[in-house]
Amino acid sequence: MNSQNSVAEERELLCAVALNAMLPLANERTLQAAYYILRGRKANQTLQDVHLYNLYPYYRMFPGFSKEDWDKIVATLFQNDYLQPCEGEGPSPKPTFLVTANGRQFAEHAYEKYGFAVWFAPFTRFDLAARIESFWQRLHLLVQTVSQLLGKDLGFVPVVMDKSVQQWVKEQVGPARLREAWEAGLSEELFRLWEPLQPQVQELLVAQLSGVSQVGKTLGQLAKQKQSSKVYLTLLFRYGLAASILRLSEEKQAFPLLSRLVVQENKLDPRLSDSAARTYALVQRGIHKAEIAAQRQVKESTVEDHLVEIALRCPEWDAADYLSSETRAAIMAASEQLQTSRLRLIKDRVGPTVSYLQIRLALARRQEESNE
Amino acid sequence: MNNEWQQQLQQHFGYGEFRPGQESIIKRVLAGKSVLGLMATGGGKSVTYQLPALLLPGITVVVSPLISLMVDQVQQLRTKRKIPAAYLNSTQEAAEAREVLQKIASGQCKLLYISPEKLQQPYVQQALKRATVSLFAIDEAHCISAWGHDFRTDYLRLPDTVKQLGNPPVLAVTATATTAVREEICSLFGIDRENVVVQTLNRANIAYDLAEVGGESERRQLTFDLIDQLAGPGIVYCSTRQAVEVLVAAYQLEGKRHVDGYHGGMNSMERMLIQTQFLAGELDVIIATNAFGMGIDKPDIRYVIHYQLPASLEAYSQEIGRIGRDGQPGYAMLLYSQDDIHLHQYMLDKEYPTPAQIQQFCQLYGAGAPPDPKALASIDMSEEMAAMLTFYTERALGKAQVSTTTEMANPVQDIWQETEKRKAVKQKKLAEMRSYVLTDRCLRKHLNQYFGESDLGFTRFCCSRCGLQRESYEGRQTALLQREVQNSWNLRQALDMLLPKK
Numbered sequence: 001m002n003s004q005n006s007v008a009e010e011r012e013l014l015c016a017v018a019l020n021a022m023l024p025l026a027n028e029r030t031l032q033a034a035y036y037i038l039r040g041r042k043a044n045q046t047l048q049d050v051h052l053y054n055l056y057p058y059y060r061m062f063p064g065f066s067k068e069d070w071d072k073i074v075a076t077l078f079q080n081d082y083l084q085p086c087e088g089e090g091p092s093p094k095p096t097f098l099v100t101a102n103g104r105q106f107a108e109h110a111y112e113k114y115g116f117a118v119w120f121a122p123f124t125r126f127d128l129a130a131r132i133e134s135f136w137q138r139l140h141l142l143v144q145t146v147s148q149l150l151g152k153d154l155g156f157v158p159v160v161m162d163k164s165v166q167q168w169v170k171e172q173v174g175p176a177r178l179r180e181a182w183e184a185g186l187s188e189e190l191f192r193l194w195e196p197l198q199p200q201v202q203e204l205l206v207a208q209l210s211g212v213s214q215v216g217k218t219l220g221q222l223a224k225q226k227q228s229s230k231v232y233l234t235l236l237f238r239y240g241l242a243a244s245i246l247r248l249s250e251e252k253q254a255f256p257l258l259s260r261l262v263v264q265e266n267k268l269d270p271r272l273s274d275s276a277a278r279t280y281a282l283v284q285r286g287i288h289k290a291e292i293a294a295q296r297q298v299k300e301s302t303v304e305d306h307l308v309e310i311a312l313r314c315p316e317w318d319a320a321d322y323l324s325s326e327t328r329a330a331i332m333a334a335s336e337q338l339q340t341s342r343l344r345l346i347k348d349r350v351g352p353t354v355s356y357l358q359i360r361l362a363l364a365r366r367q368e369e370s371n372e
Numbered sequence: 373m374n375n376e377w378q379q380q381l382q383q384h385f386g387y388g389e390f391r392p393g394q395e396s397i398i399k400r401v402l403a404g405k406s407v408l409g410l411m412a413t414g415g416g417k418s419v420t421y422q423l424p425a426l427l428l429p430g431i432t433v434v435v436s437p438l439i440s441l442m443v444d445q446v447q448q449l450r451t452k453r454k455i456p457a458a459y460l461n462s463t464q465e466a467a468e469a470r471e472v473l474q475k476i477a478s479g480q481c482k483l484l485y486i487s488p489e490k491l492q493q494p495y496v497q498q499a500l501k502r503a504t505v506s507l508f509a510i511d512e513a514h515c516i517s518a519w520g521h522d523f524r525t526d527y528l529r530l531p532d533t534v535k536q537l538g539n540p541p542v543l544a545v546t547a548t549a550t551t552a553v554r555e556e557i558c559s560l561f562g563i564d565r566e567n568v569v570v571q572t573l574n575r576a577n578i579a580y581d582l583a584e585v586g587g588e589s590e591r592r593q594l595t596f597d598l599i600d601q602l603a604g605p606g607i608v609y610c611s612t613r614q615a616v617e618v619l620v621a622a623y624q625l626e627g628k629r630h631v632d633g634y635h636g637g638m639n640s641m642e643r644m645l646i647q648t649q650f651l652a653g654e655l656d657v658i659i660a661t662n663a664f665g666m667g668i669d670k671p672d673i674r675y676v677i678h679y680q681l682p683a684s685l686e687a688y689s690q691e692i693g694r695i696g697r698d699g700q701p702g703y704a705m706l707l708y709s710q711d712d713i714h715l716h717q718y719m720l721d722k723e724y725p726t727p728a729q730i731q732q733f734c735q736l737y738g739a740g741a742p743p744d745p746k747a748l749a750s751i752d753m754s755e756e757m758a759a760m761l762t763f764y765t766e767r768a769l770g771k772a773q774v775s776t777t778t779e780m781a782n783p784v785q786d787i788w789q790e791t792e793k794r795k796a797v798k799q800k801k802l803a804e805m806r807s808y809v810l811t812d813r814c815l816r817k818h819l820n821q822y823f824g825e826s827d828l829g830f831t832r833f834c835c836s837r838c839g840l841q842r843e844s845y846e847g848r849q850t851a852l853l854q855r856e857v858q859n860s861w862n863l864r865q866a867l868d869m870l871l872p873k874k
Contacts, residue, residue: 064639140641143870150872155452159644161443163468187871191864199861206866213869215648221632224624 010229011076016110017061017231018073019082019103024053026099027086028342035070038062040129042273044305050126051312052341052363057120060129061238082106089345119235122242126313127271131262132241137165138261140209140216143190145169146182147211159210172260182257189258193244200226201240204233271313272306279306280314288321304357311364323361327354331362380426381419384453391416393571397543398424401507406542406563408513410549411571412693417545418445421509424543425483426455430504431476433537434485436511437524439463441666442485448669449483457483460490473499488526497536505540513544514686516560517553523794525763531560547573547693548686551824573689573820574827577696580815580835581705581842591679591707592622598677598705600628603847604656606675609691611715613637613661615679620659629656636663665691671698675845677705681712684801685808685822701832703845708809716802724795725757730784733761764790814838 021034029049036046040060050059062069077083082103088094099107111117122128141160148156158166173179194202210216219237223230245262252259269277275298282292289307293300310317334349335341346359377398381387390398397409397420411417425432436442442459449457458472458481475481477499490496510516516527534542542561549557558568585591595608610616613635620633632655634646649655651670658664662682673694682688688706696702725733732751736743748758767790768783804822811818815835816828833840 137641147871150874157444157447157451157644157648159641159648161640161644163464183874187867187873190871191867194863199863202863203861203866206863206870209870210645210648211870213872215652215654216645218632218642218645220642 006223006227006229010231012110013114013229013231013235014073015076015080015082016107016114016116017058017235018070019077019099019107020111020116021055021058022083022097023099023104023107024055025049025096027096028340029096030094031074031097032070034058035065035067038070039065044309047126048308048312048360048364056126056128057116057123059123059126060132061234077103080106114232114235116235119239122239122246125246128242128245131245132238134165135245135261136241137162138168141165141169142172142182142261143186144210145173146186147213149173149179150183151212153212156212159216185257189255193247193255193258194240197240197243198236201236204236205240208237269314272309275302276306276309279303280310280317283307283310283317304360307357308360308364311361319361319365323358323365327358328362328365330354331359332366335363335366376427377423380423384426384455385419385423387419391419393569394419394423397545397569400567400569401541401543402427404541405567406561407544408554408557408561408563408568409543409545409571410547410554410569410573411545412547412573412575417511417547420545421507421543422449422453422455422483424507428506430506431479431481431500432483432507432509433491433500433505434483434509434511435488435491435527435530436485437488437515437527438512438666439487440663441511442487444666444668446483446485455483456481457485459485460496461487462490476500477502479503488524488530491533492526492529497533500537505537507543508534508537508540509543509545511545513546513557514549514553516544517549517556523797525760534561548690548823550822554824572827573823573825574816574829575693575695576829577699577701577831578692579701579703579830579833579840579845580692580819581703581840582809582815582836583705583707584809585707585709587709591709592619594707595619595677595679596623596627598675599623599631599657601846602675602703603845604629604675605650605653605670605673606657606677607665607673607691607694608657608659608677608679609664609682610659610661611680611682611712616659616661619679623659631655631657631659634658634660634664636661662687662691665694668694670694671696672700673697673702674700675703675705677707679707681706681708681716681805681809683716683798683805685804685819686801688805688808689819689823701845703842706809713802713806720795720798720802723757723798724791725753725761725788727784727788729753729757730761730787730791733758734765734784734787737762737765760791760794761787812837 018034018038021037022031025033033046033049036043037050037055037058038061040063050056074083078085080102081100084098084100086096086098088096137160141158144156144159148154160166173182194205197205204222207222208216208219217225219230219233222228223233226233248255248259248262269280272280278296279292282295287295289303290300293303296303307319307322311319330350331346331354334346338345338349340346341363343356343359343363347354347356350359377395378388381390393409393411394416397407400407401420401424409417409420411420421432421434436445439461442461446457446459449455458475460469460472464472472481472484473496476484481503484500486496510527510530515524516530517523534540542563544557544561544563546553546557554568557563558565583594585594599606599608608619610619616633616635620631623631632646632649634643638646646655646658647664647668650658651668659679673696676692676695678688678691682691692704695704729751733743733753736747736751743758745755748755764787765783768786808815808818808822814828814837816830816838820826820828828834832844
């Protein structure tokens with residue numbers, strides 16, 4: 001493939017990713033919803049969309065996206081007749097969109113052609129997108145440091161500037177015994193970890209690393225070298241990292257060294273935003289939301305947002321204090337019948353005795369189950 | 373040379389000898405004098421405060437305006453020079469900053485790099501007082517002068533800060549200061565004339581070239597030809613990120629050399645990889661915005677091409693100052709067109725507020741200081757402009773408080789006069805830059821005179837006005853190619869390479 005082709009591939013892939021992310025959002029969300037997901041916005045609305053519509057692989061796929069980048073893609077999608085604008089429903093409708101038959105066909109075709117099913121497979125859990133970056137930073141700096149140690153050349157400039165990552169690596173290679181373990185075992189563990197992956201993914205991971213004998217390449221440079229597109233390599237790269245994280249979490253014994261990379265030592269519950277984690281600590285002590293709001297000096301609606309976040313991410317939490325099983329069943333039935341996750345429509349169906357909080361909790365829990 | 377200095381110089385910096393000017397600055401600093409040091413870019417300014425930091429009790433504070441530079445220097449001090457150093461700036465998290473402050477207060481730190489705004493925080497000053505500041509170094513000291521090309525309002529608070537910290541001796545260093553700027557620095561910090569140490573700013577090994585271009589395609593072709601022909605490593609400076617990206621993509625399609633781009637919009641790991649590849653000789657040329665180059669320790673850069681006209685002679689001389697720090701001959705090419713001047717003029721007009729904008733800002737400020745991003749967006753004002761206006765508004769209000777009139781005068785007019793003064797300075801810088809490219813006399817003489825330098829010596833060629841042969845800077849060798857991509861990928865082999873057996 002020459003470079004003209006890789007430019008074309010880049011464009012096609014961007015459209016394909018965007019459109020596939022937008023498919024389940026059609027007629028329910030605005031044109032911007034998928035942009036927030038791909039960019040990895042941390043707002044509750046976005047996080048809930050990711051859950052409700054099962055869009056885990058897309059979350060934070062392109063953190064560097066600008067609004068202009070997105071508008072360009074959307075314009076192309078409209079030009080190619082893949083999308084149609086559409087008026088929303090309900091009392092205060094927001095404009096939404098529909099995916100045309102053409103668009104559906106293009107999305108499915110590209111999904112097949114570029115092997116999305118393979119590259120998206122490890123993204124079954126919510127927290128992976130957030131963990132990928134810190135995992136890669138730790139791994140990158142750790143490999144660089146151990147490589148320099150092995151090459152007996154410690155006058156190097158670290159590729160990762162983030163202080164917390166540097167601190168973590170320092171803790172790993174500081175104590176002599178641990179350092180020796182890393183020096184002796186890192187290469188072998190990496191080999192076993194990555195051996196099952198596709199060769200192109202292996203190469204992509206190794207070529208980006210730096211050490212005593214090589215300076216890592218950027219994704220852009222590798223795309224050029226491989227005459228591929230940066231977007232495609234991004235898919236493969238994220239796949240490789242997510243698969244690594246999953247395996248290390250599941251097989252801690254088999255990877256005594258590398259599994260340290262996936263330990264989350266944050267004292268607050270790492271699955272939650274800091275604020276929600278503080279709320280959760282109080283929830284676990286049996287304190288009611290009104291009192292939590294008073295204690296933490298936040299609005300009660302904020303605490304309700306936290307409860308939804310907890311319901312989404314902490315399967316062990318029992319929401320019975322806020323949501324009886326009957327109410328829950330009624331909400332689920334309404335959602336089924338209406339074929340929607342839109343709160344307003346469900347609320348109109350189930351009536352005024354059911355609160356928005358209850359509907360949100362019920363929907364969050366449904367997602368949790370479908371992932372089991 | 374003093375024995376102890378020599379030993380420290382050798383042990384921490386790996387030099388047997390001082391470079392010109394270093395010793396006389398250090399001697400004065402260690403005698404407790406406040407000093408202004410002028411040294412050419414690449415002349416070894418940092419040693420003049422790093423070495424005294426080791427010899428003096430207490431802590432040396434280094435005020436530095438650029439966060440990336442700060443991080444680089446501290447990194448190098450710790451790893452290469454084994455000097456306990458730290459930095460404080462706005463990018464750090466609270467916990468990290470606390471840790472640094474504890475280290476300072478307990479005396480575990482010899483050098484602290486700090487941004488001027490961080491230095492204003494009372495708890496930082498307290499920690500520093502406890503550690504006792506024995507030297508207050510100001511890097512890029514020209515930033516304090518309203519005559520400087522790089523004026524930073526934050527720097528204006530530094531003389532007060534020095535007093536707060538118990539009047540330690542001040543070492544102001546810069547590579548680009550006109551006579552007016554020098555005088556201003558000396559009066560602000562009470563530096564005696566005899567303690568101004570000036571090293572020659574003349575760069576004898578650099579040859580200066582100029583070319584006017586008609587349009588974009590001519591500009592690009594000329595640049596690509598130069599990249600193909602000149603002996604590297606080299607840097608091409610562009611005015612915008614977009615220009616960098618377009619130029620890199622175009623060159624990579626047809627050019628012969630290994631070239632990549634660098635600008636502030638790339639993520640930090642990418643920037644670090646590109647920079648390291650350049651230092652390691654895997655890239656011949658970096659095409660970059662002015663974000664690239666500060667604190668880069670690469671002595672063998674053979675040329676710098678300016679794809680567009682820089683905004684000032686100060687910026688220009690700083691950027692070409694990265695050529696040939698090893699003393700070997702190097703080549704500086706400046707491309708310009710009439711459009712460049714118009715573009716700078718346009719950006720200049722946009723950078724400074726109109727009276728109407730100041731009026732709007734003051735209303736927001738009065739409503740509840742200082743305005744948040746949303747409020748700023750509502751009046752379509754950049755954060756940079758808001759920061760500038762905040763400074764002048766605070767100052768105007770402060771003046772109003774001490775004055776005896778009970779009614780506060782309308783500050784808009786005062787503030788506007790201040791910003792117009794700033795704008796006029798930049799306008800003048802642009803005019804100086806313009807006159808440099810339009811001159812028909814010796815470029816070296818023109819540039820050096822601007823900085824009050826009379827030494828005009830050169831090693832190979834002087835400049836295109838005096839006559840130079842560009843071929844003498846051409847060369848064939850290109851960067852060492854990484855081992856050709858192997859036909860069959862082998863994970864085991866690749867890992868053995870990356871992580872060699874002990």
